Amino acid sequence: MNASQDHILIVDDDRDIRTLLADYLTRQGLRCSVAANGREMKDALERHRIDLLVLDIMLPGDDGLTLCRNLRAGGPHSRIPVLMLTARGEDMDRIIGLEMGADDYLAKPFVPRELYARIRAILRRTRALPPNMDSETAPPARLVRFGRWRLDTVARHLLDEHDTIVPLSGAEYRLLSIFLGHPQRVLSRDQLMELTHGRESEAFDRSIDLQVSRLRQRLGDSAREPAIIKTVRNEGYVLATTVDAADDLAAP
Secondary structure (H helix, E strand, O other): OOOOOEEEEEEEEHHHHHHHEEEEEEEEOOOOEEOOOHHOOOOOOHOOOOOOOEEEOOOOOOOOOHHHHHOOOOOOOOOOOEEEEEEEOOOOHHHHHOOOOOEEEEOOOOOOOHHHHHHHHHHHHOOOOOOOOOOOOOOOOOOOOOOOOOEEEOOOOOEOOOOOOOEHHHHHHOOOOOOOOOOEEEEEEEHHHHHHHHOOOOOOOOHHHHHHHHHHHHHOOOOOOOOOEEEEEOOOOOOOOEEEOOOOOOOO
């Protein structure tokens, strides 16, 4: 077994789907484990180093939304990317899944090739260079300062002026990284979708709005009158603060 293979955990209570997806992804060069419920998922997470979780919403016992929320609540597995599988047309499940911290979603039925493409896109984004590292030789700035906040691009969490740690999900980290890489620049919803999800937004897809709302909550930014991430009507969003890089962990 190639030690560099990405390890995918598929959590679905349908044995045929688990087998189909695992066989296909294995043929694409990925390593796969499977689980039928939350208990088996937790056992697999303890036994293996999982790079990405494919999580079905409809599960016996704790459903996928609950498992995703619990995963994001903290612990050694809290930053594992999650691709949520939802029923076709269940917009509320998709919305809640993103609110729980899922990195992306895919509606059933789907072809395995689309799942594979989504998995590769998520893994590429997860491993993307942090902001302010624009050459192969330049060391990354561990801290990126904006307003009263600092983003630790190694630990991938926020620090406030009192050095209090605010954890971020993978999706929140990537979205904030995009804004920090483009300060004072209006980014449309389509641009944000492409940069964070690697695809164009679908009709009536408001997932970016939900993720911006979650990120504002992390930053203590007012929903009515935000000062950090502002809404530009009919255009998109803008990070309305200056951004500075620092290589140390000293308080500003």
